[in-house]
Amino acid sequence: MSFDEIIDRRGTHSAKWDMMETLYGVPAKDGLSMWVADMDFRPPQCVQDAVQGMADHGVYGYFGGDGEYKAAIQWWMENRHGWQVQPEWIFTTHGLVNGTSMCIDTFTAPGDGVVLFTPVYHAFARVIEAAGRRVVECEMPLADGRYELDIEGWNARMDGSETMLILCSPHNPGGRVWTRTELEQVAEFARRHDLILVSDEIHHDLVYPGHRHIPMAHIDGIADRLVMMTATTKTFNIAGSHVGNVIISDPALRTRFAARMAAMGMSPNSFGLIMATAAYSPEGAAWVDDLMVYLDGNRKVFDAGIAQIPGLASAPLEATYLSWVSFEGTGMTPEEFTGRVSKEARIATNAGPTFGKGGESFLRFNIATPRARIDEAVARLKDAFGDLQ
Numbered sequence: 001m002s003f004d005e006i007i008d009r010r011g012t013h014s015a016k017w018d019m020m021e022t023l024y025g026v027p028a029k030d031g032l033s034m035w036v037a038d039m040d041f042r043p044p045q046c047v048q049d050a051v052q053g054m055a056d057h058g059v060y061g062y063f064g065g066d067g068e069y070k071a072a073i074q075w076w077m078e079n080r081h082g083w084q085v086q087p088e089w090i091f092t093t094h095g096l097v098n099g100t101s102m103c104i105d106t107f108t109a110p111g112d113g114v115v116l117f118t119p120v121y122h123a124f125a126r127v128i129e130a131a132g133r134r135v136v137e138c139e140m141p142l143a144d145g146r147y148e149l150d151i152e153g154w155n156a157r158m159d160g161s162e163t164m165l166i167l168c169s170p171h172n173p174g175g176r177v178w179t180r181t182e183l184e185q186v187a188e189f190a191r192r193h194d195l196i197l198v199s200d201e202i203h204h205d206l207v208y209p210g211h212r213h214i215p216m217a218h219i220d221g222i223a224d225r226l227v228m229m230t231a232t233t234k235t236f237n238i239a240g241s242h243v244g245n246v247i248i249s250d251p252a253l254r255t256r257f258a259a260r261m262a263a264m265g266m267s268p269n270s271f272g273l274i275m276a277t278a279a280y281s282p283e284g285a286a287w288v289d290d291l292m293v294y295l296d297g298n299r300k301v302f303d304a305g306i307a308q309i310p311g312l313a314s315a316p317l318e319a320t321y322l323s324w325v326s327f328e329g330t331g332m333t334p335e336e337f338t339g340r341v342s343k344e345a346r347i348a349t350n351a352g353p354t355f356g357k358g359g360e361s362f363l364r365f366n367i368a369t370p371r372a373r374i375d376e377a378v379a380r381l382k383d384a385f386g387d388l389q
C-alpha cells in the first residue's frame with residue numbers, strides 16, 4: 001500500500017471528516033481535517049484480512065478465549081519495547097479513555113485531586129471532572145519550544161488531597177519522549193505525594209529516529225503504584241475498534257481493578273480483539289516501520305513550511321503525529337489566529353486551550369495524512385498569514 005493514496009473518508013461516519021463542519025465551521029466540500037488523532041491511512045493488510053475473515057464467516061457472536069490476543073500483546077511488548085508482560089496483568093477496556101476513567105473510578109474517591117502535566121490530552125480532564133474529581137494542573141515550562149518538567153515547583157503545589165497522577169508518555173501534545181531521568185523524577189514525584197501513577201503510553205510506537213521510548217514499567221521502585229496503558233489503536237489506525245489494554249503488575253492494585261471491571265460488566269468487543277491480535281505481528285511491525293518513515297517525511301515538510309511563516313513555530317516532535325503549533329509570535333488573539341486557520345485556510349485543528357493551562361496560544365495539527373495534503377495545508381496557511389511576510 002502507499003501512504004500517498006488519498007482516501008475520501010467523507011460520508012463514512014468519520015468523526016474527523018464528517019464532524020468538521022459542525023464542530024469547526026470548516027466546509028466539508030474543500031476543508032482539510034487535521035484535528036482528532038486518527039490517520040487517513042488504511043491499516044496493514046493483516047488487519048484487513050482479519051476483519052474480512054470475520055465478514056466471510058458472517059456470524060458475529062460473543063468473543064471467547066483471549067489467549068491468542070494476550071500472547072500477541074506479550075510478543076509486541078517484548079519485541080518492540082523490551083518489556084515482559086504476564087498475561088494475567090492484562091485487562092481489556094473499551095479503549096483508553098475508558099481505561100482512564102476505570103482507573104479514576106477504582107483508585108480515587110470523589111473530590112480527590114488528579115494531577116496532570118499540562119497542556120495534555122484533553123479527555124483526561126474531561127473524565128476526571130465528569131467523575132466528580134478535581135483536575136490539578138501542573139503547567140510544563142517550555143525551553144526552545146520543548147516541554148520540560150518542573151518537579152520542584154510542582155512539589156510545592158501539592159496539598160495532600162491528590163491521589164493520582166496521569167502521565168502521557170510519549171506526550172500529547174508537544175511530542176516529547178520522556179528521558180529515563182525525567183521518568184525517574186516523575187516516579188519520585190508519585191512516591192513522594194503517594195499518588196497512583198497511570199502511564200498512558202498509547203503513542204509509544206510512534207517515535208521518530210533519534211529517540212527511544214522507555215516504558216514507565218522499566219523505572220525502578222514504582223511497580224507498586226503503577227498502572228500502564230497501551231493500545232493498538234493509534235499505532236495501526238483502528239481507533240473505531242475501541243479496544244485498549246490496562247496492564248497492572250502489582251497484585252493488590254490488580255485485585256482492585258478486576259473488581260471494578262466485574263462490577264461494570266466489562267467484556268470485550270470481538271472486532272477489537274481480532275484486529276489487535278492481527279496487528280501485533282511481524283507484518284504489523286513492518287508496516288509500523290514504514291509508517292514512521294512516512295510520518296517523519298510529513299513532519300519535516302510541515303515543520304519547514306511552518307518555519308517560513310513569521311510568528312508561527314511548531315514544537316520539535318520526538319513522537320506522535322500531532323504537531324503543536326504556537327501562534328504567539330503573530331501577536332494575534334486566539335480568536336483571530338484560530339479564525340484565520342478555520343475560515344481562511346479552511347483547516348480543522350484542535351484548539352490549544354482544550355489541553356489545559358499553557359495551551360492558550362497553540363493549535364494542534366494532525367499530520368498523519370497523505371503528503372499532498374500536508375503540502376496543501378502549508379500553502380493555505382502561508383496564504384492565510386500572508387500579510388505577516
Ligand SMILES: Cc1ncc(COP(=O)(O)O)c(C=O)c1O
Binds near residue numbers: 037098168233
Ligand atoms: C494520550 C491519549 N490517550 C488516549 C487516547 C484515546 O484513546 P481511546 O481511543 O482508546 O479511548 C488518545 C487519543 O488521541 C490519546 O492521545
